Amino acid sequence: MSSFNLLDRIAEITKKSEKQTPKQKKILEVAITTFAEKGYSNTSTAEIAKLAGVAEGTIFKHYGTKENLLLAIMVPFLKDNTSSLVDELFTELMDEKISFKQFIRNLLKNRIEFLSKNKEIFLVFFKEFIYKEELKKELIPYFLEKAAPRLKEVIEIAQKRGEIIDKPVIQITNMIATTIAGFLITRFAILNVDSVNDNEIEEIVHLIMHGIGK
Amino acid sequence: MSSFNLLDRIAEITKKSEKQTPKQKKILEVAITTFAEKGYSNTSTAEIAKLAGVAEGTIFKHYGTKENLLLAIMVPFLKDNTSSLVDELFTELMDEKISFKQFIRNLLKNRIEFLSKNKEIFLVFFKEFIYKEELKKELIPYFLEKAAPRLKEVIEIAQKRGEIIDKPVIQITNMIATTIAGFLITRFAILNVDSVNDNEIEEIVHLIMHGIGK
């Protein structure tokens, strides 16, 4: 996995994965499960082929390289992750339909729901992510550029409304991001939960809004 | 890495690694650096040998297997992590010398200092940890048994003193653990920072104690 021109590769790969044969789907399915469980490096294409009931050559006919198979898993996940679903939340808050607390609650619920549905792919992604400096260098700035400005607006509005403290926006963002990321990573990547109940969500919302001090 | 009787192996390995020759030290040094950077699976013993200026055989003379080399890195780290240094913090709080907030601050500072000093070993550990179900099954209960009761005491005292909210101890523990783990993981495993300044620590302390709500 030498060069990682993510955005260049997306086009390439998504094109190929338009019309999927049943075997192709099965390969992807098996790859997701095994990559999620044992990680990309510790899974052999022979193993995937066997579990998918397919000849090893078939994998390479469709995906060219093992790495492309990984990208075929990760790319749609990354695209979905930046989906417009999140946008609605921002709009709702800005339209004064919901409080900031409710916004955080909805954001958390939305992200948790997304990860619950895509738990395995998230694991595939996360396990690779912490290894690949290039991946980080491409994705972290990308998300910062996309997510941070949106969040900034929301935070400023909430501050004007007097809902949250008056610290610099970047610090607030940082706190929220750390808490949510920490929550999602510990739950899905470390504790391997399958879903999160509403109580727990409520606790995190409380934590973000009020902490544990009296 | 088939069976993982961690506690059984610790004795075995720590014995061996008592008297270290210079070559042995060099091997360990190089192994830590490369495992941290590229992960255990993606590092070959040949590479370690070359970087350590040692013959391939030498690694196996000392560590027997590649996996044992990994354990020789992780075991002392895990032992240190549960070291008595942490105990002092608890004592201090319980002796009413410090507030709960100060306790959290000190706890954070202590853990951050520890990880800053052992950043690479932490990465080696963390990158393996998220893969190995066996590791998790051994270590998570182990820490819960050790850390949770201590924390419980502290929390109860703080609650009595009226410093923190009256939710169930387990929920409080959860919140604290999530926030601290989230903070440490995002900083050291994702953002690859080398150290954390006091401002940032203060923010997290504030977050834990008061959240971001007004």
Add this chain to the structure above:
Amino acid sequence: MSSFNLLDRIAEITKKSEKQTPKQKKILEVAITTFAEKGYSNTSTAEIAKLAGVAEGTIFKHYGTKENLLLAIMVPFLKDNTSSLVDELFTELMDEKISFKQFIRNLLKNRIEFLSKNKEIFLVFFKEFIYKEELKKELIPYFLEKAAPRLKEVIEIAQKRGEIIDKPVIQITNMIATTIAGFLITRFAILNVDSVNDNEIEEIVHLIMHGIGK
């Protein structure tokens, strides 16, 4: 390419290749170009299919095996090479219409023209030829039987006329063959020229007839 009963196969293949569909022609075209450039072994049928804008199966529908595709290229070339066009030259000389020198000049021009037109196929042929002992064993005697007797006649006539030295015919043949083969191989297979100008032809004719001594 196991057994190489060339003459037996010629009939088989030439029959099949009588009525060529456009796709078939395109396959042949692409195969010639890529075989010439990279050699038979280093060209995959997948590559040919892609470059020809044809499905992989189509190649095998028409040519059965990759080897047959090679033969379909080489066989017509070999047939043309022994064509009656050469015969005229012999007749001309024997009819005293031209000198031996002119005969050599015309022979050279004719062969150069043929190879210029079929440069790629010649390369395909030559690159395989030097590998395949079987090919050599079939073709070298074949050409000796066909070409040598004709040349013998010509040489004897020229010797009678006093145009060339009185060494044994076989030695003269050898010298001519070596020089012409050497010229053609160095130009077309090594230096990759596209054509040869008349000056250069004249030099070779001079070389064959008079050498470089004074």
Add this chain to the structure above:
Amino acid sequence: MSSFNLLDRIAEITKKSEKQTPKQKKILEVAITTFAEKGYSNTSTAEIAKLAGVAEGTIFKHYGTKENLLLAIMVPFLKDNTSSLVDELFTELMDEKISFKQFIRNLLKNRIEFLSKNKEIFLVFFKEFIYKEELKKELIPYFLEKAAPRLKEVIEIAQKRGEIIDKPVIQITNMIATTIAGFLITRFAILNVDSVNDNEIEEIVHLIMHGIGK
């Protein structure tokens, strides 16, 4: 065989091949024989390993890649080919010890002797050479720069002495090179002779000096 920085690689490879183990020698021996017979592309490393009585891994331990094994064969051959032995011939002629004809005779004998001794390596080299445009682009200029100037001196001296015709030096060089190359290629690469007897050499010398005309 993507990039071919021949001169850069020579250093690398010759270093490695200093101290050869018996197995390493055997691998080289077998590789030469099989590459010569069937060509580089048509020989698998598995086959070489088997014939050499060695594990396949051993080949890669020593040579890294199959291509490096090829270079380990070709590089010493190319270095020897440009050896100072040839220089003596030039000196002899220029010291008026020998005639130009004798120079050509000695040159031919020397080259034939060299190729007879290294016939298989020559075949390995030649078979690759005609495929690899990069090899040609590096070696042809290299030899032109080294050989042509030396030859030029010799030819000019011979012309002054009145031993050879007064055509431009480049044309004379061309004629000599074509004849000698043609001779060597047809004999060693096409007819697969093991050695060349003196009669045949004498014929070629005659051809070069006097041609076949009367």
Add this chain to the structure above:
DNA sequence: AATGAATGAGAATTCATTCAT
């Protein structure tokens, strides 16, 4: 204690060929 040559079991990948549509 240290070396490094040698191993052989896999790993990823290629490729000619088949076959159902």
Add this chain to the structure above:
DNA sequence: CATGAATGAATTCTCATTCAT
């Protein structure tokens, strides 16, 4: 006729591990 998904054997290469010195 033509397709292209699927195959599986072969190929190059990797790597932890062993062992004679």
